Amino acid sequence: MKTTEEIYKILKEKYPESTGDLITGQPVEEFISIAPLKISEICLFLRDNEELLFDNLMNLSGVDDANGENKKDETGANTIEGGTLGVFYHLESTKLRHKLTIKAAAPRENPEVASVAEIWYCANWHEREAFDLYGINFLNHPDLRRILMPYDWDAGYPLRKDYKNPEFYQGMKVPY
Amino acid sequence: MTIYNFLLKLTGSGILASFIQSLLPLFVFILPFALFAVLLERKVSAHMQDRLGPMRVGYHGILQTVADILKLIQKEDITPTDTDKPLFNIAPILVFAGSYAVFAAIPFSSAFIGTNISLGLFYIVAVSSLVVAGILMAGWASNNKYSLLGAMRSAAQIVSYEIPTIMVILTIVMVSGTLNLNTLSEMQTGHFWNWYILGGPGAGLSKFLLIPFMVIGFIIIYTSTLAEVNRTPFDIPEAESELVAGYHTEYSGMKFAMFFLAEYANMFAVSAIVVAIFFGGFQSPIGYLGNTLGIHWLIPIEQFFWFTMKGMFFVFVQMWLRWTLPRLRVDQLMAVCWKYMIPIAFVNLIIIGLITYI
Amino acid sequence: MLDFESEKEMITEENNIDYKSGNIKTEEMVLNMGPQHPSTHGVLRLELELDGEIILNVIPHIGYLHRCFEKHCEAMTYPQVIPYTDRMDYLASMYNEFGYAVAVERLCSIEIPERVEYIRVIMGEFQRIASHLVALGTYGADIGAVTPFLFCFRDREKILSLFEMTCGARLLYNYIWIGGVSHDLHPDFIRLAKEFVTYFKPKIKELNDLLTNNKIFIQRTANVGVMPLETAINYGFTGPNLRASGLKWDLRRDDPYSIYNKFDFDIPIGDGRMGTVGDSWDRYYVRVLEMEQSLKILEQALNQIPEGDVTSAVPKRVKPPVGQIYSRVENPRGELGYFIMSNGTVNPYRIKVRGPSFVNLSALGELCRGHMIADVIAILGSIDIVLGDVDR
Numbered sequence: 001m002k003t004t005e006e007i008y009k010i011l012k013e014k015y016p017e018s019t020g021d022l023i024t025g026q027p028v029e030e031f032i033s034i035a036p037l038k039i040s041e042i043c044l045f046l047r048d049n050e051e052l053l054f055d056n057l058m059n060l061s062g063v064d065d066a067n068g069e070n071k072k073d074e075t076g077a078n079t080i081e082g083g084t085l086g087v088f089y090h091l092e093s094t095k096l097r098h099k100l101t102i103k104a105a106a107p108r109e110n111p112e113v114a115s116v117a118e119i120w121y122c123a124n125w126h127e128r129e130a131f132d133l134y135g136i137n138f139l140n141h142p143d144l145r146r147i148l149m150p151y152d153w154d155a156g157y158p159l160r161k162d163y164k165n166p167e168f169y170q171g172m173k174v175p176y
Numbered sequence: 177m178t179i180y181n182f183l184l185k186l187t188g189s190g191i192l193a194s195f196i197q198s199l200l201p202l203f204v205f206i207l208p209f210a211l212f213a214v215l216l217e218r219k220v221s222a223h224m225q226d227r228l229g230p231m232r233v234g235y236h237g238i239l240q241t242v243a244d245i246l247k248l249i250q251k252e253d254i255t256p257t258d259t260d261k262p263l264f265n266i267a268p269i270l271v272f273a274g275s276y277a278v279f280a281a282i283p284f285s286s287a288f289i290g291t292n293i294s295l296g297l298f299y300i301v302a303v304s305s306l307v308v309a310g311i312l313m314a315g316w317a318s319n320n321k322y323s324l325l326g327a328m329r330s331a332a333q334i335v336s337y338e339i340p341t342i343m344v345i346l347t348i349v350m351v352s353g354t355l356n357l358n359t360l361s362e363m364q365t366g367h368f369w370n371w372y373i374l375g376g377p378g379a380g381l382s383k384f385l386l387i388p389f390m391v392i393g394f395i396i397i398y399t400s401t402l403a404e405v406n407r408t409p410f411d412i413p414e415a416e417s418e419l420v421a422g423y424h425t426e427y428s429g430m431k432f433a434m435f436f437l438a439e440y441a442n443m444f445a446v447s448a449i450v451v452a453i454f455f456g457g458f459q460s461p462i463g464y465l466g467n468t469l470g471i472h473w474l475i476p477i478e479q480f481f482w483f484t485m486k487g488m489f490f491v492f493v494q495m496w497l498r499w500t501l502p503r504l505r506v507d508q509l510m511a512v513c514w515k516y517m518i519p520i521a522f523v524n525l526i527i528i529g530l531i532t533y534i
Numbered sequence: 535m536l537d538f539e540s541e542k543e544m545i546t547e548e549n550n551i552d553y554k555s556g557n558i559k560t561e562e563m564v565l566n567m568g569p570q571h572p573s574t575h576g577v578l579r580l581e582l583e584l585d586g587e588i589i590l591n592v593i594p595h596i597g598y599l600h601r602c603f604e605k606h607c608e609a610m611t612y613p614q615v616i617p618y619t620d621r622m623d624y625l626a627s628m629y630n631e632f633g634y635a636v637a638v639e640r641l642c643s644i645e646i647p648e649r650v651e652y653i654r655v656i657m658g659e660f661q662r663i664a665s666h667l668v669a670l671g672t673y674g675a676d677i678g679a680v681t682p683f684l685f686c687f688r689d690r691e692k693i694l695s696l697f698e699m700t701c702g703a704r705l706l707y708n709y710i711w712i713g714g715v716s717h718d719l720h721p722d723f724i725r726l727a728k729e730f731v732t733y734f735k736p737k738i739k740e741l742n743d744l745l746t747n748n749k750i751f752i753q754r755t756a757n758v759g760v761m762p763l764e765t766a767i768n769y770g771f772t773g774p775n776l777r778a779s780g781l782k783w784d785l786r787r788d789d790p791y792s793i794y795n796k797f798d799f800d801i802p803i804g805d806g807r808m809g810t811v812g813d814s815w816d817r818y819y820v821r822v823l824e825m826e827q828s829l830k831i832l833e834q835a836l837n838q839i840p841e842g843d844v845t846s847a848v849p850k851r852v853k854p855p856v857g858q859i860y861s862r863v864e865n866p867r868g869e870l871g872y873f874i875m876s877n878g879t880v881n882p883y884r885i886k887v888r889g890p891s892f893v894n895l896s897a898l899g900e901l902c903r904g905h906m907i908a909d910v911i912a913i914l915g916s917i918d919i920v921l922g923d924v925d926r
Contacts, residue, residue: 027857028641055767059860059871061886088873090860094767094783101860122770125896133604148597148925159605225684321565325907408678409750412908502750503678505908506587 001098004030007052015042023103031088031101039089039104040114040140046091046100047119054091054100057120061088062130066161068108079162085111085134106136115141133159179288201279201290206441211241213440213491220492221499251429256319259426263317267310268427268434274306275442282448283358284483285458287476296357297345300449301338304404307442308334311423314435318426326423329412329506336513337403337410343521344397347528348453351376351386357449361457368461373454385531389524394454396521398490401446403509405439408498412506447490451483458483562590565907569598575672575914576921580898582910592902592910594895599925607885612638612852613712615882620706622887623923625668626866628661628697631710636791637861637872638712642854649842650714651793656727656835657697657709659828663734664693665866666821673818673915674745677754682745689737692730699723713848724836731832738825746822755818756809759901759913763812769900770893773868774820775917778804779812785864797834799827814916821918853880865890867918887926891919 008022011032019042020033034042046054068083084105091100104113115138117124127138128147135157138144146153155166165174179200183193215230215238222229230237255264278300280290293299308331315327351372352360363377364370373390375383403410424435451457458479466474504512567580577598583590603622607615619634620627632654639646671686694704699720701709709716745751761771766779776783784801786794802823804816854876862871868890875884894917901913 027643027855028859029857031858057770058862058869059873059886059888061873061884061888063875063884088858090871090873094781097788120770121765121768121900122893122896125892146597148600150597158602221680225681226688227684321563411678499681500744501679502674502745502748502754504750505754505906507906508753 001096004100007100008032011042014045018042029101031103033103033105036104036106036113038114040116040119043116043119053093053096056092056094057089057122058092059090060123060126060130062134062136063088064134064159064161065105077164080108083108085136087113087130087136111136112139114139117141133157198290202276206276206279209444210437210440214241214244217495220495224499245433248429248433253429253431256426258319260317263313267314267317268431270310270313271307272434272438274304274310275438275445277303278445281357282445283361283452283457285476285479289358292358294356297349297355301342301345305338315423320426323423323425330406330423333410333412333509334404336510337400340396340400340513340517340521341404343525344393347393347525348372350529351532357452361452361459364456364459367463368456371454371456382531382534386528389528390454392520392524396517398450400517401450402494405442405446407494409501409504410509411503412509443491443494444487447487450490451486455486575919578921580910582907584907587906589902589905589907589910592899594898596924599921601926603887603926604885607882609881611880612882615885616711617708620708621922622889622926623865623867623920624705625920626661626665627706628657628710629863629865629870631707632658633863633870633872635710635712636863637859637874638852638854640861641857641859641874641876642852644713644847644849646713646847647842647844649840650844652835652839653715653719653844654710655792655794656832659832660693660696662828662866663825664690666825669821669918670741670818676911676915677751679745679751682741685741689734696723696727696730711848712852714845718844724839728836731829735829738822742822746819752808752815755814755912755916757813758905758909759814759916760810761812761897761901765900766812769897771897773865773890774824775817775868775894777802778816778820780804785862785869789862791863797831799830802827814912817916851880867891867920867923868894889923889926891923895919895924
């Protein structure tokens with residue numbers, strides 16, 4: 001069983017430029033922040049290394065960090081510019097019984113994160129959901145399309161903080 | 177004396193007498209039986225599942241089927257657009273005709289048999305195969321992938337399971353020497369130890385040797401006829417949870433009622449065949465009340481009563497099996513038929529042939 | 535009647551097909567088990583690519599029941615989210631609330647009285663039995679045996695009337711609150727619950743006689759949909775499905791929450807006695823054995839429950855510190871995880887629910903390859919999904 005600090009040390013030695021900071025101090029979880037385009041490499045290392053053996057991806061969720069500036073666009077609605085969209089990965093090892101939390105933050109305008117769907121098959125649908133609700137583009141995903149919203153929903157990504165419902169969808173009035 | 181002679185005396189014209197006689201099984205027997213069987217199935221299934229079943233219409237739900245028939249007659253007859261209209265309309269009629277025509281050769285009592293043809297069993301097996309054509313037509317003409325799948329499975333199943341049926345019928349023909357159902361029933365007179373399931377009306381060693389093989393033959397024919405009627409565990413063609421309703425998905429109203437009635441009529445028809453072959457037909461197991469009292473016209477009525485009771489018992493066992501067992505998958509169904517039943521029926525045939533030779 | 539005239543022009547030089555077996559074009563049929571179907575357990579659309587009766591691929595299409603749970607939570611306060619969590623996995627509502635309450639209590643570091651812990655465990659285990667009864671009953675009904683379905687639901691009615699006695703609702707409870715429960719137990723509850731436990735033990739045996747050891751059922755489900763262990767872990771399988779593939783992994787033991795470490799119970803795993811390890815029969819049988827283990831926990835809990843005040847620790851306002859947590863519990867269907875991010879206000883910043891059925895369903899394409907249509911129903915029933923959990 002390893003703690004997060006020990007895993008952070010191992011990662012920092014192996015991939016010094018991709019591994020970001022270890023964010024501690026807030027309850028309850030500490031997490032490691034990692035560069036978004038290198039995450040598939042690091043996850044493969046995390047899964048196959050004998051000391052770590054993270055063979056189970058418990059959860060993958062998109063988060064809107066909302067750390068940009070609030071601006072008003074032409075219709076007077078609030079939008080956010082700048083800032084990042086994040087993806088949290090919760091990993092676990094069934095053999096060595098330790099857990100880890102990782103975060104990858106991608107810029108809001110063109111969010112691209114490397115996909116881990118080939119490493120853990122579980123991530124396939126979770127990444128589709130993050131794409132559907134946040135618009136995060138996962139590179140090298142086998143089948144990236146919307147999963148919970150209708151396939152032709154073109155009015156944006158619902159879980160972003162500055163999302164507005166469209167007026168009409170295929171002729172039906174949306175807000176009622 | 178037979179009903180034909182009775183009607184001849186009544187009406188004086190042979191054509192009218194035979195016309196009325198041919199309508200008798202339909203109105204006196206099949207329709208009331210189908211009404212009763214629908215209700216029986218619902219009540220039997222309910223009591224097996226620890227609930228009550230229909231209780232509101234009539235006393236404890238007796239008039240439920242009447243209400244159902246009235247409802248089905250009033251329903252709109254919906255036909256989907258792209259279907260093959262002639263085939264779509266003929267299919268329920270074929271299925272019903274195939275089931276109903278079997279009743280012409282079944283001996284209800286010594287006074288009444290629809291037609292006393294000497295090829296009774298052969299005729300029955302041939303005519304009941306019309307049902308396959310009807311089912312295939314229904315599946316194809318519905319323009320629906322589910323119905324097509326159901327119809328193909330059903331055709332394969334019915335055609336395959338006719339073979340063990342015919343083989344067991346062959347063994348009986350060998351033992352008794354006649355294809356005529358009326359004569360078969362008459363040969364099993366006396367008490368229940370003269371029935372074919374217990375070796376037949378002969379006496380001596382061959383009768384006792386036959387008993388286990390007759391029981392095996394009975395089991396084979398009962399299971400194969402279950403498959404021919406599309407009852408669970410062989411009800412893949414109308415598997416409710418897989419194919420919605422199989423080949424009769426797209427039918428509504430009166431046409432659906434015809435499929436429905438045809439299924440119950442078919443159930444009784446195959447039970448009647450099993451009873452006539454193995455269990456003495458209309459003969460009573462314990463002697464006749466009419467004989468002891470000296471009233472001779474009572475005997476045909478008693479025989480009708482016994483025949484109906486035995487038929488109903490086997491229908492009840494069919495319903496019992498339906499609500500207890502799960503359903504077999506298509507390839508397992510075919511495997512049971514071709515790998516198990518047909519070899520066993522063959523061996524049975526050979527052994528019984530040897531025994532009768534002794 | 536049918537009339538069909540063949541014209542000489544139909545077979546011309548261009549389309550004069552040479553009918554040898556190499557040249558005839560066969561297509562795969564695409565069959566749609568549409569959103570409305572008697573045995574897809576909800577509104578799920580399965581697109582099957584068939585070659586005759588053999589399946590080449592199964593593509594599930596979901597999203598018909600998406601009710602935007604996660605967006606709603608950002609507008610509610612923490613206690614107001616609880617009725618919404620009920621409605622996700624509506625057949626195991628107590629456990630959804632339990633998981634959420636455990637997550638928020640861990641984030642805010644709230645201590646709860648012991649009686650509340652016992653009540654939560656009792657309700658959770660009753661809910662587990664009720665949920666497994668639905669799963670087993672509907673599985674039998676899909677295979678064709680309609681009678682065990684009625685028997686399972688008759689027993690489930692008794693559990694639901696126990697719940698109704700406690701909190702007034704049969705299916706969606708709003709009972710387990712952050713820091714406690716909403717009402718104390720009815721005075722008769724413990725006596726009736728103990729009566730139920732003694733009543734239910736022979737019923738499991740009856741179910742085994744009727745369905746589990748039935749030869750036809752075994753033929754339909756053994757060796758169908760085999761999931762090897764490594765693939766199962768990689769796909770994120772959890773719960774009875776993972777235990778049926780051979781791994782002794784139960785969150786009540788391996789990542790303990792509440793007071794489960796005080797109780798003594800086994801963890802049943804699948805051993806492939808009717809076919810291979812990890813087939814549908816194993817997944818079914820693990821659920822039957824789990825019901826027996828739940829009865830064991832219930833007996834112990836009902837005997838040991840202390841007195842106390844159940845609403846004393848319920849806070850007036852739930853305002854967690856800035857931070858995040860991922861906390862998980864063992865739903866009857868698998869691992870139910872709540873990822874809660876808080877930014878210090880009374881509204882959650884982000885709640886993500888890791889639904890067990892969502893993850894289990896993604897493996898359906900892998901499991902069904904090479905089987906027949908009738909097997910798709912058997913496999914889908916054995917994975918035991920609830921669409922409310924898949925779509926949220």
